[in-house]
Structure formats: structure tokens, C-alpha cells
Amino acid sequence: MKAMEFTSPEKRAPPTDQQQQQQYSGVGDEEADDIITTMGSHHDEDEHGVVVLLTTRNNMNYSYLKSFDCKELACCLVFYVMTLAVHSTASGILKPPHQRPIPFQYLENADAYVRNLTNNETLNDRGETIPDYLLVILAFLLPLAIQETLCFLQGRRRRQQHNQQQEVQLVSAKSFYFYDMHATICVYLVASAINLIATEFIKLYVGYLRPIFYEECQPNENFEFCTNEEKEDDVRKSFVSGHASMSFCGLSLLTMYIHCRFGGGYAAKQQQKQQEQANDAAADDERRRLLVAALVQAIEENGTTSTTSMQSLSERILLAEEQQHASALSSLLSSPSPDSKDGRATTVANGKARLISILALLPMALALFIAASRVHDNKHFPADVVGGAVLGAAISHFVNGLWF
Secondary structure (H helix, E strand, O other): OEEOOOOOOOOOOOOOHHHHHHHOOOOOHHHHHOOOOOOOOEEEEOOOOOEEEEEOHHHHOOOHHHOHHHHHHHHHHHHHHHHHHHHHHHHHHHOOOOOOOOOEEEEOOOOEEEEOHHHOOOOOOOOOOOOHHHHHHHHHHHHHHHHHHHHHHHHHHHHHHHHHOOOOOOOOOHHHHHHHHHHHHHHHHHHHHHHHHHHHHHHHHHOOOOOOHHHHHOEOOOOOOEOOOOOOOHHHOOOOOHHHHHHHHHHHHHHHHHHHHOOHHHHHHHHHHHHHHHHHHHHHHHHHHHHHHHHHHHHHHHOOOOHHHHHHHHHHHHHHHHHHHHHHHHHHHOOOOOOOHHHHHHHHHHHHHHHHHHHOOHHHHHHHHHHHHHHHOOOOOHHHHHHHHHHHHHHHHHHHHHHO
16 A cells, blocks of 8 residues: 555645645646555545545556456457357357247148137238347347436436535546446346347247248148248247347336435445445444453453452443444434425425336337237237346346446
């Protein structure tokens, strides 16, 4: 650890604002951005109460291109590109999909073939409500852009709040919003890749027929094979719905981020943190009591001081410790009255958090609409949509937990 030019062997008068400005005049914007306040950075105060920024040499020489984060992002990108390559060749590797026999019924008396009405639907006259290119925009690019914007705005707010509490404002915004922005990209790439390959594998393995099978397949007179070879593979990929899995995967990530960072999930974490702080403070008090008791016992055994003076010393130490932690414990454990100023502020904050959590369901409404459109367009059965939605939501929940 090293201090940044604040130490002095002699006492000096508190520096003025002009002196502090001159002291940092040689630090450029790029150098200031490299001063990262992470777990390895610490703050201290000198004898005049001036904030001293202590930072490790590794943080001073921080470089994203040489960091683990950059390597992790590169791995996520490579994994996504490889998944796209595997997906594009999956049909060739596992081709054809599971060949279910074309459903039909032969009537001997009438010498006629009857189609299965379940697979005799027709495509919507207007085509697909959500084509593939629009699905990529709504279920991947749009939520990714929104979440990255929220990460940036939240980082600026946290940085301003931090700098308002510090006399020295050489704090990089990277330490506040960089991790969320980095994690967001990795989460979307990995979740989308896993969802894409899992959906395609299930489609090829199951080979379930679409509701518009006859219209797209155009079977021959004896219902032995499809005459439309271009659509023969696609009409056998009904389960699970790729639109449903992709929409629920991407949009669930956005919903979970808003809920955990701005909504009720954030408020619950704050309350849990306060409870943990209260428990730690109580544990510290108990350890101090045991330490004082052991100290008194040791001195009594050596006979260096009278018992009365040791008891008086221990009482003074315990009283000082109790007074030091009384205010912290009361503020952490006591619940403010709803009529008090703090109580009203807490109630309003919790209400806003609940409202944000409710609004966070809007991306899920979009995902539900995309999934329902597949049934409306006769591209999938309801079970296909439900299976895709469960698959996409499960993958997004798992991958989101790896970073958030």
C-alpha cells in the first residue's frame, strides 16, 4: 500500500482548496480514470482530517485489456460465435429431424385418404406477426441496449453520491458501473447461446409436426413423403417454440435486472444488509466483553493491580463500548414510526421499489405477446409455446445468477 503524496513528517496547516487543486493539477483524466476504488483500495485521514486515498499498485496500473474481465468477455464472445456456427450446421449434422410418419387415415370403402385435422391449419394471411429479424431486435438487441443504458445511468448516480461524501474526488466511474455493463454483455451472450443450441437440439430430436404441416409439406397422393423439400425440415420443428424461448430468455434478463437493482429486490437486499450489520455489531460487543473479562482475570492472577481498580477499569471500558455502539444498534434494529419523517421516507421508498418491480414486468408482457403470436399464426401448438417459455426463462435465471 502507498499513499498519494499526503504524508509529511512535520505538522502542517490544513491545505486550502486552491492548494488541493494544485496538488492534483498534474493528474490527467486518463490517469484519474485508472484510480479504481475496489476491494483493494482504502481511504484514511491524516492528522488534519484530510482524506488520504490509499490504493494498491495493481489498481494504479489497472488496464482493462490486461485484466481478467477482458479475457472473460472474450471467452463469452467466442462461445457465442461458436454456438452460432454450431447452430447453422446443426441441421446438417443431425439432418434430417426425427422423421415422424405423415399422419393420415385411409378409408377403404371410399378409397380415399383423410388428413389429420390437427396438422391441417393454414398460415395467417398476413404472414408471421413477429418475423425472425424482428425477434432478434425485440428479444436480444433491445433489452441489451436498455440494460446497458440503465447500468451507465446507475453508475453515474452512484459515483455522484460517493463523491459528495469524499473531499478528494479522484474516483473513477469504472468502479461503479463498469462491472454491471461488463456482466450484462456476458449474461446476454451466454444465455442466448445456451438457449439457441438447446432449442435447436430439442427441435431436431423431437421432430414434432407443426399445425401447418400439410400446407407446408404438400405430401404426395399416398402421404408417403413431402413434395416441398425446402420446407420439409422446418415443418418438423414445432416443439419447442424458438420465438417463445428466445423472447423469454432475453426479456427475462431485463426484468430480473430492473427488479434486483431498482425494485423490491434491491430494497430486500438493503434490509438484509442492515440486519447483518446489526448482528455483526452485537457480535463485536460480545467479543469485547470477553476480551475485557480475560484481561481483568489475567491481571488479577499476576497481582499487579487490585481487584477493585480492575473492576472499575472494566466497567469504564464496557460503558464506553456500549455508548459507542448504542446509536448504531438502535438505528439498525429499531423500526421508525410511520408518522415520523424517517418512517414516511421509508414507506415512500418501499412503495417506489414495489412500483418499479411491477413496471419491470413490462418486458415479460412483450415476451408473452411474442409467444402468443406463434399460436395465433398457427406456427406452433400451445404446448410448444409453454415449453419454449419455460426453457428460456430457466436458462436466463441460471445464467443471470452467475454474474448477478
